[in-house]
Amino acid sequence: MPYETRVLVFAxxxxxxxxxxxxxxxxxxxxxxxxxxxxxxxxxxxxxFAFTLRERVVRPLQTLSNLLAALLEGDYSIRSRGATxxxxxxxxxxxxxxxxxTLREQRLGALEATALLRKVMDEIDVAVFAFDSERKLRxxxxxxxxxxxxxAERMRGRTAEALGLAEFIAGQPQRTYDGGFxxxxxxxxxxxxxTFRQGGxxxxxxxxxxxxxxxxxxxxxAWQRLIRVLSHEINNSLAPIKSIAGSLQSLLSRPxxxxxxxxxxxxxxxxxxxxxxxxxxxxxxYARLARLPAPRYASLDVExxxxxxxTLETRLPIRVEPGSxxxxxxxxxxxxxxxxxxxxxxxxxSLETGGGVxxxxxRAAGHVDVWVRDEGAGIADSANLFVPFYTTKxxxxxxxxxxxxxxxxxxxxxxxxxxxxQPRGCLARLRLPTRAQSAS
Numbered sequence: 001m002p003y004e005t006r007v008l009v010f011a012x013x014x015x016x017x018x019x020x021x022x023x024x025x026x027x028x029x030x031x032x033x034x035x036x037x038x039x040x041x042x043x044x045x046x047x048x049f050a051f052t053l054r055e056r057v058v059r060p061l062q063t064l065s066n067l068l069a070a071l072l073e074g075d076y077s078i079r080s081r082g083a084t085x086x087x088x089x090x091x092x093x094x095x096x097x098x099x100x101x102t103l104r105e106q107r108l109g110a111l112e113a114t115a116l117l118r119k120v121m122d123e124i125d126v127a128v129f130a131f132d133s134e135r136k137l138r139x140x141x142x143x144x145x146x147x148x149x150x151x152a153e154r155m156r157g158r159t160a161e162a163l164g165l166a167e168f169i170a171g172q173p174q175r176t177y178d179g180g181f182x183x184x185x186x187x188x189x190x191x192x193x194x195t196f197r198q199g200g201x202x203x204x205x206x207x208x209x210x211x212x213x214x215x216x217x218x219x220x221x222a223w224q225r226l227i228r229v230l231s232h233e234i235n236n237s238l239a240p241i242k243s244i245a246g247s248l249q250s251l252l253s254r255p256x257x258x259x260x261x262x263x264x265x266x267x268x269x270x271x272x273x274x275x276x277x278x279x280x281x282x283x284x285x286y287a288r289l290a291r292l293p294a295p296r297y298a299s300l301d302v303e304x305x306x307x308x309x310x311t312l313e314t315r316l317p318i319r320v321e322p323g324s325x326x327x328x329x330x331x332x333x334x335x336x337x338x339x340x341x342x343x344x345x346x347x348x349x350s351l352e353t354g355g356g357v358x359x360x361x362x363r364a365a366g367h368v369d370v371w372v373r374d375e376g377a378g379i380a381d382s383a384n385l386f387v388p389f390y391t392t393k394x395x396x397x398x399x400x401x402x403x404x405x406x407x408x409x410x411x412x413x414x415x416x417x418x419x420x421x422q423p424r425g426c427l428a429r430l431r432l433p434t435r436a437q438s439a440s
């Protein structure tokens with residue numbers, strides 16, 4: 001039985017006793033005309049009140065249903081009039097009105113956020129493609145249009161194979177690519193791919209950015225820094241050589257040389273030879289840094305490697321804090337040189353302050369962290385830590401940390417140095433993958 005009918009039946013049943021009692025009382029002592037007239041009046045009032053009660057109960061519920069249906073269809077402009085907090089039904093109407101206002105504000109916020117996102121996507125110089133579970137394109141920005149050489153209207157709904165992007169939504173999720181695209185753009189690109197879900201279905205997000213310009217700018221800046229360092233070091237050697245050579249030439253050109261002329265000549269030539277040797281060692285260090293060979297991977301036990309390198313340092317006892325057993329795939333010779341540099345720097349710093357040095361390692365999912373902790377004065381100039389040939393040591397070559405980072409990056413790892421407290425010092429952290437990773 002429908003709800004409206006049940007309300008009407010209950011209303012009729014509620015008024016039925018009174019109506020029957022009135023009709024029974026009319027039977028005694030009244031004329032038939034009066035009985036019929038008053039009886040019809042009683043029945044009319046009974047039915048009228050029943051139907052009115054039904055209308056008063058059902059109509060607000062219909063209004064509430066219409067409001068909820070409008071909200072469900074996304075129409076948040078309809079409001080219930082006369083809603084009051086004085087009764088339960090009025091409170092329900094007020095809550096529905098508040099819900100509609102909240103949903104309206106949220107929709108406006110979502111529309112504004114979507115418009116902003118579309119504007120940002122159109123303005124950024126990075127190509128963005130979104131493919132559905134059937135590898136069909138759903139979203140593309142202006143940079144993607146230029147890359148593919150087609151308008152977005154023609155591209156949407158086409159498969160990655162038809163757009164020439166099939167190779168980028170398969171394979172490694174992050175890599176670099178040297179080549180061109182259908183739109184004619186060529187260079188070096190960074191390819192990043194991730195997944196997301198929409199409507200319960202998996203989608204793929206493909207982001208392609210041009211790194212050629214950035215690499216050229218970084219390469220130019222690196223060359224400029226390198227030329228400044230080379231010029232500085234070469235001039236430091238050539239200036240005294242030129243000065244002493246001029247003095248010796250002046251000495252030899254005198255008609256009568258003093259008695260100690262031979263001693264001056266010998267000392268001058270020794271200075272020239274020393275500065276020449278220093279310049280030669282500097283250029284050999286540069287050549288060593290520039291000609292680092294590719295790693296030759298083999299199994300390497302981390303504990304054996306660390307303990308072997310630590311025994312090479314005899315100036316200061318080094319404390320080894322072992323971690324869990326770990327075996328990595330790496331070039332043992334290159335890693336020896338890397339760890340030797342870190343340990344030597346730590347010992348140099350600790351000898352100045354009378355502190356100690358600790359070495360240890362930790363194993364995590366997919367990588368191993370090897371750390372070297374000293375109790376020296378800390379890093380004074382962190383901005384130039386890895387600049388080749390930059391050094392704060394009187395007899396330093398300035399290639400130790402640069403070579404160490406180069407070896408680390410060749411193994412697809414990372415090397416960081418930071419100041420620490422309690423006690424004061426420096427922490428060098430070397431992170432290496434447990435398995436060899438080929439460069440993309």
